[in-house]
Amino acid sequence: MSVHRLTLGDVLGEHRRGRPLGTAAVDGDVRLTYPELDARVDRLAAALAADGVGAGDRVLWLGRNSFRVLELLLAAGRLGAIFCPANWRQTADELAHVLDDLTPSVVVWEESEAVEKARGQVSLDARWVRSGEEYEAYLPGSATAPSIEVSPDAPVLALYTAAFDGRPNAALLSHSALIAHSMSLLHVRQMEDGFAFLACGPLFHVGTMMFTLATFQIGGKLVFTPAYEPAEVCRLIEAERCTQAFLFGPMIDGLVEANSGGAHDLSSLRFVSHSPAWDAMITVDDSPWCASGMGGYGQTEVGGMLTFLGLGMGGAGQAGRPSPLVHVRILDPAGEEVAPGEVGEICARGQSVFSGYWNRPELNEAKAADGWHHTGDLGRREPDGTLTFIGPRLRMIKSANENIYPAEVERALKTHPAVADAAVIGVPDERFGQSPKAVVVLADGASATAEEIIEHVRGEIASYKKPREVEFAAAIPKRGHTPDYDALDEAHGGGAYPGT
Template sequence: MNTAMFLSIPASMFPEQEILVFEGRRFDYQSLQDRVNRLAGGLKALGLGRSDRLAVLQTNCNEYVEAYYAASKLGLVFIPLNYRAKLDELRYMLTDSEATAVMVGDRYVELIEKLRPELGSVRVYISIGSEWPGMVRYEELLGAEAEEVEAEVDDGDLNVLMYTSGTTALPKGVMLTYGDFSEYVLNSVEPADGTDRGSFLLAVPLYHIAGLTSIMTNIYTGRRLVMLAQFEPGLWLKTVERERITHAFVVPTMLKRILDHPDFDSTDLSSLQILSYGAAPMPLPVIRRAIERFPKTVGFINAFGQTETTSTVTVLGPEDHRLEGPPEEVEKKLRRLSSIGRPLPDVELKIVDEAGNELPPGQVGEIAIRSARVMKGYWKREAETAQTLAGGWIRTRDMGWVDEDGYVYLAGRKSDMIIRGGENIAPEEVEAVLHTHPAVDEAAVFGVPDEEWGERVAAAVVLKPGMQATAEELIEYCRQRLASFKKPELIFFVESLPRNPMGKVLKKDLRQTFASRVGSL
């Protein structure tokens, strides 16, 4: 199924229903579909067709949404680029992807101009916004004859080439097909039926899988999509109140900043029904604080997934976030708040050892996923694809375990596991303890080289404003709550933790920063 139909189908049935809002601009289905068709016609007039690849470098905007649907309509491969990427990273992604057209926002034109002499595969440059020499202006393309018909595609045809954040190495191009997105959308939402399905606030970037799938699901189901160019907690709060937002998705760092904002208590959040979160581990104190401070009518959902699995594969639903009932029930729910929930109906999940053997409940291993919507593979990385897609299962590189009730718990990235004297230590278990200390705001646990033990457990800690704690105090705090070999041996106090754009802590940076210090201790 051509994913452009997730817009054209509801547009044909409910043309006057408002479906997209961005910075004061409001689009009903008909106006959005019309712009998509004319953009597709403009791209076609530039000579772009089935063998071409359209890269976009811009913050969230309505043009970004239009570009995705126009590219899909023509059968182009869509390449959303991380607008926070450095020059070398952009060079790599644009050359590796073999992009033939680049659509760029004003603030990123200078970067693209620096790279232009090296981008031999790019034939067409399109500017979103101002007029630039050697570039076709986006709005000029909308003057073309509209392209009404979606290209015929197979489910296995490449729809999106999405580059991972590259927390450990160069970004990898994840190949996602029309079939992958169709499976996800059709299994996630019901088609639009003209009823009011509320409003979804999108504040995560569209180069992330959570952003792109949010466009598809909400537009197809008829839930008005309200977009922010970039996340800012004060603007997020104002938008929820002004637009009467019913649904939203945030990453943990965003949720913490929302809760910390001085306008939180004075903002009317009564319209909010569902607040989903994911993309990085959620510290238990942050989600508990959110449950306490948001209106009791808000249902929280922890959605865990990867680019490679076309977004969400497990969910911890609203009922598991309601800390109500008998003491033993509340205690069980508190434990489950640290989990990522259970697999969705279209997903099979198991925990495996290095050899791929399934492990019993309670044992830590690698999370493996089987679903009709896992990636086609990594672009130009056949060996890595073969390793990751083994026997029909995708090896996620996320370590975890499953309890007796089928709830899945993360134990950290495979590359982040600490091996001390032959014992495996999950960083997230140690971090969870540190986060319960009253003086700790944030903590990241990682391994540093050690001649005797192989690795030692280290922690980078951000203290809460006005609070104090010593390294010895935090080490003893952990010793009382963990097996002795798991406690941190080294504590480094820092002002902030290095993160990628989606809030994941860059532990490789911490290891590099502090490994040399350890050698001098």
């Protein structure tokens, strides 16, 4: 066993010894100290091992936010297995794809119509455990995890992302990558002893997960709530004296409205400035993370953030500088570094970079060409050394805090019997930054209304991805075999893409 080993399980074991009275997790009536969390993780790991879960096997969570997400991640980690919290808002078809693609050995799930339908669509030899009483009964009364030496480089977390070809891929992040990213985030956010994070954003999203893990890394308190609900979020911030929460513009506006009468004391929240009303409710934080507006460039494949604006405030580049544990190059298609001021692909390597996608050997080979992770995004190194994010090499729409890939929405549109061809662009949206708009060509002799098409897409993929507008056209302009998105933008009002 290497003296340099450090896994998530090791971090939990150290907190059990060093923080015997510290609160690890709060979820409704559940309150766990670090020793209590460690004991439950051991029991859960023993139960998973009894079901045959071992190194490289997958454990899937299908449900909303819960302290059980943290338990499952840590228990899988102690076995060398991989844990995946899937997007519970997906349709049955999308969830069936996850089940078929990931082939988990154990699925822990919350009851929903979509999950029930997805379960019936696949042939999967897995143990299904319903969250709640059945989950609690699944844990043995007293047990310890099998004694297994787990490599820090072993993948432990899978997050589905990157649906550029119409189907998402599961990015695999190792113990070492997650710990490295947490240490960088701890530095820029200036997280200190007593830090408490409210996980009110989705835990299948790297933005919530990265703060969850950074708080765990420092031995802070994690507060879980099933989903964002403004009044409940205000109550929890006050009751648990939360330092940070997963929030962005529209969510913050919802909290201001919910707490307009000042019913809850939100002053423990050290957060970014947003509006006079918001700033009066909280403590405006002066850490580099908050003072810079929580800016930078990142993606799931690098654990969250690759660069931080907080490390380059006042610089020319709006993405700041890289995390201290990675290095970045801007490369041309031949793999050569371009000069400052020139645009190329953002490529990286270092401690927090992912281990590749699950079951995607050809994609992994392309992504890791020449020993660099090719992000698929364009950027520019400014003369002062800071970085600017230009935009995806493949078109992406950013609506609120969600990435929407045109190929995925187009695939759903084309399953409508009346649609002969379709393309999706992003149009400026005053509230959400962008919203998806479909340009549709109907089949000869077919008819459909915009409302019918939107409702059809809602049934095929998650509702937030559906187009908010549909325009009908005689043809989709093409550049080779793909839509000419520049021409579509010009003709149909596209714009406001990330980085512009």
